[in-house]
Amino acid sequence: MKKLFLIIGAPGSGKTTDAERIAANRSDIAVHYSTGELLRSESASGSERGKLIESFTSKGQLVPLHIVVQTIIHAIAEAPKDVILIDGYPRSVEQMKELDSVLSMRDDVKLQSIIEVEVSEATAKDRVLGRARGSDDNEEVFKNRMHVYLEPLEEIEKFYANKNLLHKINGERGIDEIVADMQKYIESKI
Template identity: 30%
Template sequence: MRLILLGPPGAGKGTQSARLVKQYGIPQLSTGDMLRAAVAAGTPIGVRAKAIMDAGNLVSDDVVIGIVADRIELPDARKGFILDGFPRTIAQADALEAMLASKGLKLDLVVELKVDHSKLIERIVKRADETKARGEPVRKDDDPEVFKTRLAAYQRDTAAISPYYKARGRLIEIDGMRPIDEVWGDIEKVVAPLDEAVASR
C-alpha cells in the first residue's frame, strides 16, 4: 500500500502517519530523513547529495527521486510506504510517477488533510503563548512568524499537488480540523479496504 499524506504544517500529518505506521506496518518516509541516511551510509546517490549540499546548493529533484527509489527497495518498504512532505511540486510528482512506473509500481492513494489556515495560525499562536506562560522556550516551528512563512511556502509550492492527484482520481480529502480520533476514523475508512485489496493482489 503506497500512500502520500498531504497537508500544510500543523495539519496533523505526523500524528496520523504514526498511526498508519503502527496499524499497517509500513514505514513513513520523510525526504529529510532519507537524505541524511543516504549521506551517512555513503550510497552513490548519498555521496552525490553530500557534494551538492557541501557546495551550499539545494539538492535537485532527480537526486531526491533517486534517494526515494533506493529507499523503497529496502525490505521494510516491500509492503508499501507513506510519503510525507514529498512530492512538493508538479515536477516532483511527475518524476515520482515515472520512477514508480519504471519499477512496475503505482501510488494507491493520496490523503489530504484539509484545514482552515487562519485557525491553524490561531492554534499555533495559542500554543506559543501557553509555552511562554510556562516559562519554556518556544519551539522554532511554533513561532507564529516562522509558521506563517512555512504556511505561505506550502500554499505557494505544494497546493498545486492536490489538483494534480484529484485529476488522476487518487485524492481523498479529509477534514483535519476535527479531533485526532475522528480524523483517524475517516482515514481508516479509506485505507482499510485498500489494505485488503492490496493484500489480495
C-alpha cells in the same frame, strides 16, 4: 507490489503524526517515511548517493530533484513492508511530475492515493505556534511555510484528482478520529 500513499497537508496539519500512528497501528503491513528522514538516512549511510546528498546539504544547498526522487524510490523498493506512507511529498509541481514520471516506468511500485489532510490556515497557525518546537516556529516563518505549501496546491490537487488518486480528510477533528478515518481509507485501498 509495493503500495504507496503520499500524505500532504499544511504545516501543523498533523500529517506526520497521522502517518506515524497508522504505521504503528498496522506495523504488520505498513511503514512510514518522511522525505527529510530519508535524505538524512541516505546521507549517513555513506553510500555514493549519500555522499552526493551530503555534498549539497553540507553547503546548505537544496538536493537536486532527481536525487530526492531516486532516494524515495530506493527507500520504497527496500522497504520491509508492502504499504508505504510518505508524508510531506510532493511539495512542488516539479516534485509531483518527477515522481509521476519515475513511477510510470516501474512495475514494482503503485501510487494508491495521495491523501490531503485539510485544515484551515488559522488552525495550522495555532498548532505550529502553539507547539513552538524550535526557532522556525514563529509567525513569519509560518507564513512563509504556508505560502510554500499553498502556492502549488491547486495544481497538485487537480493533477491527482484527474488520476482519481486524491482523497481529502478533515484535519480539524481530534487526532484519534482523523487517524481512524485515514487508516480505514488506506485499508480500503489495499
